[in-house]
Amino acid sequence: MNAIVSVNQLKKSYNQKPVVREISFAVQKGEILCLLGPNGAGKSTTINMLCGILGYDGGEMSYRGENISSCLNRFKRNLGVVPQDLAIYEDLSAEQNVRFFASLYGLKGRELEEKVSKALDFSGLQESRKDRAKTFSGGMKRRLNIACAIAHEPELLIMDEPTVGIDPQSRNHILSSIKKLSQHGMTILYTTHYMEEVEEISTRILIMDSGTIIAEGTKESLKEDIFDERQFIMEIEEDQCLNVDEFYKIEGIKKVEKQAQTLTITTLKNIENLDKIIALVITSKTKIRNLFCRTASLENVFLRLTGKSLRD
Amino acid sequence: MLAVFKNNCNRLWEEKMYLVVSLILMIVAISAAILLTAHIETKGNLALVVPDQQVLSERESALMANPYFNVTVLETTPETSALVQSRYDAVVTINADGNDAITTIKNPAFKTMVETALANPTGFAPDNRPIRQTGTNILGFMMMFLLMQGVLYARFFAEDKEKHLIRRIAMSPLPFGHYLLGHGLFIFLIIAVPSFLVLGVAALMGIDIGFSLPVYAGLIGVLALLATAFALFLNSFFEVADTANMLGSAIIILTSILAGSFYSLSKEATLFDKLLHLLPQKDFINFVNALEKGSLSQSTFAQLVYVFAISAVFLVIAVANTRNDYLYH
Numbered sequence: 042m043n044a045i046v047s048v049n050q051l052k053k054s055y056n057q058k059p060v061v062r063e064i065s066f067a068v069q070k071g072e073i074l075c076l077l078g079p080n081g082a083g084k085s086t087t088i089n090m091l092c093g094i095l096g097y098d099g100g101e102m103s104y105r106g107e108n109i110s111s112c113l114n115r116f117k118r119n120l121g122v123v124p125q126d127l128a129i130y131e132d133l134s135a136e137q138n139v140r141f142f143a144s145l146y147g148l149k150g151r152e153l154e155e156k157v158s159k160a161l162d163f164s165g166l167q168e169s170r171k172d173r174a175k176t177f178s179g180g181m182k183r184r185l186n187i188a189c190a191i192a193h194e195p196e197l198l199i200m201d202e203p204t205v206g207i208d209p210q211s212r213n214h215i216l217s218s219i220k221k222l223s224q225h226g227m228t229i230l231y232t233t234h235y236m237e238e239v240e241e242i243s244t245r246i247l248i249m250d251s252g253t254i255i256a257e258g259t260k261e262s263l264k265e266d267i268f269d270e271r272q273f274i275m276e277i278e279e280d281q282c283l284n285v286d287e288f289y290k291i292e293g294i295k296k297v298e299k300q301a302q303t304l305t306i307t308t309l310k311n312i313e314n315l316d317k318i319i320a321l322v323i324t325s326k327t328k329i330r331n332l333f334c335r336t337a338s339l340e341n342v343f344l345r346l347t348g349k350s351l352r353d
Numbered sequence: 354m355l356a357v358f359k360n361n362c363n364r365l366w367e368e369k370m371y372l373v374v375s376l377i378l379m380i381v382a383i384s385a386a387i388l389l390t391a392h393i394e395t396k397g398n399l400a401l402v403v404p405d406q407q408v409l410s411e412r413e414s415a416l417m418a419n420p421y422f423n424v425t426v427l428e429t430t431p432e433t434s435a436l437v438q439s440r441y442d443a444v445v446t447i448n449a450d451g452n453d454a455i456t457t458i459k460n461p462a463f464k465t466m467v468e469t470a471l472a473n474p475t476g477f478a479p480d481n482r483p484i485r486q487t488g489t490n491i492l493g494f495m496m497m498f499l500l501m502q503g504v505l506y507a508r509f510f511a512e513d514k515e516k517h518l519i520r521r522i523a524m525s526p527l528p529f530g531h532y533l534l535g536h537g538l539f540i541f542l543i544i545a546v547p548s549f550l551v552l553g554v555a556a557l558m559g560i561d562i563g564f565s566l567p568v569y570a571g572l573i574g575v576l577a578l579l580a581t582a583f584a585l586f587l588n589s590f591f592e593v594a595d596t597a598n599m600l601g602s603a604i605i606i607l608t609s610i611l612a613g614s615f616y617s618l619s620k621e622a623t624l625f626d627k628l629l630h631l632l633p634q635k636d637f638i639n640f641v642n643a644l645e646k647g648s649l650s651q652s653t654f655a656q657l658v659y660v661f662a663i664s665a666v667f668l669v670i671a672v673a674n675t676r677n678d679y680l681y682h
């Protein structure tokens with residue numbers, strides 16, 4: 042088994058109110074595992090318990106098959122954490138910040154300086170490395186927050202909503218750096234409530250709501266599993282000969298809409314009927330200019346699973 | 354541990370003003386202590402006016418030999434301005450009939466004291482209440498500032514807590530003990546070293562500072578320990594740096610004044626006075642006083658032990674409280 046970390050039946054309550062309800066999951070080597078859920082789902086609570094800064098009421102956590110408490114120091118040495126709330130020294134320069142956090146992991150001398158510089162480069166902060174963090178924009182602070190967690194080149198990087206409240210440019214920078222880190226072999230556990238981020242970077246997804254993991258899978262498999270239908274969207278050349286009602290004779294068709302030059306056909310996913318649909322259009326002497334297939338978004342998946350929208 | 358220590362030094366460097374202000378306060382406190390002690394310590398300067406080559410009586414000769422007064426014999430009464438300028442504390446005029454008149458612009462108590470001395474010059478010794486000497490005074494004045502500096506420099510620790518930096522540090526492999534020791538050591542040294550240097554400079558300049566520098570090193574060490582322990586103790590209770598800072602300063606000012614760091618407030622052993630011994634400042638200053646006067650006893654040593662003990666209690670509570678922020682697994 043290649044699990045770096047596994048969590049089993051982990052639970053936590055605040056004042057008898059369960060916040061994390063016996064969740065279990067594992068983080069596999071090399072993956073970008075996204076923990077997706079709305080605010081208050083219990084993501085940070087889970088992360089904090091895993092990182093050892095929050096007590097838990099029950100369950101087990103292990104690092105490479107060994108109970109975390111018994112190899113805590115080794116686990117922490119191989120762990121990098123980007124906390125949800127900025128945790129940087131505003132009065133110190135970017136470089137001093139990264140150097141301090143890296144030195145907590147036992148880095149010294151030349152090696153320390155090299156890795157600090159590398160992390161600053163990586164976060165695009167090399168030019169402002171001498172500037173105090175308090176002069177930074179929100180996006181730069183977030184990037185510094187990340188740089189402080191990666192300088193020691195951890196095996197597992199846990200990021201708790203590292204992109205909340207920043208400009209799109211910084212966000213793109215962060216997302217592409219995460220992909221780069223992953224390519225360099227880092228394993229990443231990433232929490233967020235933004236669907237787009239999950240779509241962009243995840244290799245696997247855990248969907249969390251009200252303290253429970255309600256679904257797990259890749260973005261494709263989640264959509265496949267949850268939805269039994271898909272949509273074909275056809276751009277056609279306007280033709281009066283096309284009779285929409287004809288489509289309902291094809292097996293599996295659920296809904297057909299025609300708007301100007303766009304034809305939207307909703308059909309059951311597990312029935313192979315695309316050839317019949319196309320044949321019908323062609324026999325109606327209508328020209329197909331474009332055809333694409335739309336599957337559900339993760340937003341739809343979440344809506345379907347919980348009956349509520351991910352956005353508040 | 355060194356990482357935390359070094360980081361705090363960097364943070365201090367960004368706020369150099371704190372260091373400058375505390376150094377200035379320390380210099381002012383020490384200077385004030387030295388000046389005030391010098392004033393209190395002066396022997397009474399008496400002018401003995403003996404007109405017409407009169408022969409000094411036995412009584413008057415005895416007064417001249419009394420170690421508590423500097424007596425200058427004059428033939429004519431000095432100008433009042435000499436009193437105002439404090440050249441003399443009192444003028445004793447011997448009249449032709451052998452009676453004497455005392456002129457002073459100091460308080461009546463002083464006049465009475467001179468009268469008593471004149472009446473019984475051989476047996477006279479001034480009221481034997483414990484007058485503090487230079488070293489005790491210097492430490493008494495420094496004490497409050499040193500304790501306040503503890504709270505001031507513990508702000509880095511407080512900030513770690515307030516801005517959740519401590520949680521981030523707790524996620525690193527740095528053991529809790531090293532973390533707190535890093536802060537403690539920083540606070541201790543940043544209190545002890547500059548104030549010791551100020552005293553060292555004063556000693557080099559030839560100013561009488563009461564104790565030798567090694568003794569000062571030890572005594573300042575005790576104060577710095579108490580200050581560090583108290584600061585960590587207080588900050589371990591609060592999430593917000595400013596609360597601990599303000600509360601701590603208020604407590605320190607109040608207790609230092611009550612404990613009589615500057616002047617002994619009460620001379621009698623009332624119940625209140627005994628309660629004041631709960632304040633470590635009072636025990637410390639009593640110990641220092643006894644040390645300077647060479648009258649150490651078991652009870653004064655017990656007072657020193659009490660200061661260590663209360664520091665230890667503060668530290669233990671600080672550790673227990675902060676551990677909750679740091680350790681879970």
Ligand SMILES: Nc1ncnc2c1ncn2[C@@H]1O[C@H](COP(=O)(O)OP(=O)(O)O)[C@@H](O)[C@H]1O
Nearest residue numbers: 055056060078079080081082083084085086087
């Ligand atoms: N210290 C706390 N005391 C009481 N309730 C808390 C505490 N911390 C978090 N919670 C509650 O736990 C739930 C989950 O919080 P959190 O893990 O921060 O969610 P997320 O990170 O997914 O937004 C929320 O309802 C929050 O109100």
Ligand SMILES: [Mg+2]
Nearest residue numbers: 084085125202
């Ligand atoms: Mg959160």
